[in-house]
Amino acid sequence: MRRTLWFLLRLGLVVALAVWVAQRPGTLRLDWQGYIVQTQVGVVAAALLVLAVVAYVLVRLFLLLWRSPRRFGAGRRTSRRTRGYQALSRGFLAVASGDTAAASRLADKAEALLNEPSLTLLLSAQAAQLAGDEAAAAGHYAAMRDRGAALKQPDMAFVGLRGLALQALAAGKTRQALELAQEAQALKPKARWPLLTQFDLQARAGDWTAAATTLDALTSAKALPPETLRRHRAALLVERSRAAEAEGNQDQALALARKAHDLEPGSVPAAVQAARLLAATGSARAATRALEQAWRASPHPDLAAAWGAAGEKAGDAADPLARVKRLEALVAIDATVPEAHVALADAAVEARLWGLARGHLTRALTLRPSARVYRRLAAVAVAEHGEGPEERGHLAQAAKAAADPAWVCRSCGGVNPAWGALCAHCGGFDTLAWRLPGGAAQGSVPAETLGFLPPPEPGAEGGEGAGAGSRLSGRLPSFTLASLRPGRRS
Structure with a gap:
């Protein structure tokens, strides 16, 4: 509509100018160098109009010829870019559908057509992994990391590091995976994946102090729900308390156990650890209060065993009647x-x-x-x-x-003989729940777990990695309260 109005306005101006000239007839005389040119004003006006049209056509033709090479090149680049992105999108679809041949072919085509290393290298790496060529995939991921660092593109470097770390985890190279996750965290301190990976690897290796530091970073980044963070922190505190006790540092062990119990009053392992250490220092009443608080939230055989031993003093442990009286008080709390x-x-x-x-x-x-x-x-x-x-x-x-009921892993379903922060079967952190094997959980135990790393391959890495692998194969702590197994006292 605007173009039509503009055309009509210009046509009206030309018509008005022609009418204005026609209404004012006259003669135009030009005397120059002995030559005299005399003609009508209308003829001069028509000649000027024709000259203007010719000049406009010549200028447009000149500009067309001048700009043609550049426009031709831009058109080719646009067409090339369009075909490159089409190959890229089709390549990712081929990866998702598992078409190895098409994924490799389209990855090569996209890399030849596009100058987008962050995308083409990623597609090439995924196509190589789909084809089972892990070495080629590692080369592409390493190229992403190096080129991202050189071009100051942290996103590309971050994706390359993540790909390398996942490959290291799949190969059981836990130490290398941890180093790559730490390098990725340096690029993006608030990113969720590097923190979760570090936390899981540190926990699997039994490095509870480093895992606690990483958990603080996870809390700052709000990478997990508050309830899950609190439960993980309590589990770490219990394991740190056990480690301190094994080293002979009873005061630190007690402080850590009490902090775990204060954080999660209904936690069975936290209450048992705190009560046992309190009883060892002669604080039988404080031990009983901790056990009662946990018992009301989640009755458990370990709590009952700790309750029976909480009031024992030197020389009193052999009196079975005294233990009967203490356990009668436990029954009195709730006879159901x-x-x-x-x-x-x-x-x-x-x-x-x-x-x-x-x-x-x-x-x-x-x-x-x-x-x-x-x-x-x-x-x-x-x-x-x-x-x-x-x-x-x-x-x-x-x-x-x-x-x-037993301590069952929420991740793999394996039954553990006693509670530990790590599942003895899959190595999952804080995944044990007191429940019927294959059934619903007993008590109010949340179901969220980290569950983002597969169990490591035993002996897949030498040196530190091998130590971690052996630890994962038998990671339950040495101390556990005796559960009331059938026939134990009979």
């Missing part, structure tokens, strides 16, 4: 908790109070039947009357009863 009755029954067996033991085991069966309770009843029958039909009956019931 089966674990309390089982713990009291075990103490009664040690005191040879068969009737009391049988009564509480029967009560535990009415609250929640389990194979463990039936096996304890069988052990009580053998201790009191010897082997016979009563024992066989209880064992037959145990074979048909529901499974007992």
Whole structure:
């Protein structure tokens, strides 16, 4: 519409000018160097108009010829760039669909057409990995890292470092992966991936102090939910407390254990560790308060065992009746908790109070039947009357009863004999929950886990890596409170 109006305006101006000249007739005389030219004003006006049109056409033709090479080159570059991006997008689609041949061909085509190393090198690396050529992929990722650093493009260098680190993790080269993650963090201090990778690797290696420092950085970066961060911090504090205790630093061990319990009052391992260390210093009441707080949140056999031992003093440990009285107080807190009755029954067996033991085991069966309770009843029958039909009956019931809760990994589903910050099967950090194997969790244990690194290959890396691998294969701490396993006290 605007172009039409502009054309009509210009046409109107020309018509108005022509009318104005036509209404003012006259003669134009030019006397120059003895020559006299005389003509009408309208003819002069028409001649000027024709001259202007010719001059305009000549100028446009000149500009067209002048600009043609540049426009031709720009057109070729645009076409080349368009074809390059088409090859790039089709190449990434081929990688996603698993078409190895097409991915490699399109990666080469995109690299030939485009001057975008951050994209073409990434596609080439992924195509190489899809084809199983890890060496070529590593070369592309290394080129991204080096060219990104040279061109001052941290994003490209960061992606290259991430690719190299993931390759190192897949090969079990944990030390190299940790160094690459630290280099990536230097490029982007608030990025989530390098921090999570460092934390997981440090935790897998049992470097609890370094893992705690990295967890502080994760907290500052808000890389995980607050509840998950708090739970991870409590687990780290428990492991640091155990390490300090193993080194003979009882004061530091107690301080770390109390901090873990204050952070997560319902945590079973934190309460057990704090209570045991408090009891060792003669603070039986403080130990009992810590255990009671955790017991009300999540009753557990380890808490019951620690409760029974919390009030023992030198020379008092051999008195089974004193332990029975302490566990009666635990039952009094909540008589509907089966674990309390089982713990009291075990103490009664040690005191040879068969009737009391049988009564509480029967009560535990009415609250929640389990194979463990039936096996304890069988052990009580053998201790009191010897082997016979009563024992066989209880064992037959145990074979048909529901499974007992255990420390089960939320990542791999493996059953661990005792709690540890690391799963003994997959190496996942803070993934153990007290629950039925293959069933729902017992108590209020959150389900979030880090779960971003695969388990390392044993012995995949020499030196420090090999040490880490051997540690991952048997990473449960040396100290665990004795759980009430079937037949332990019978």
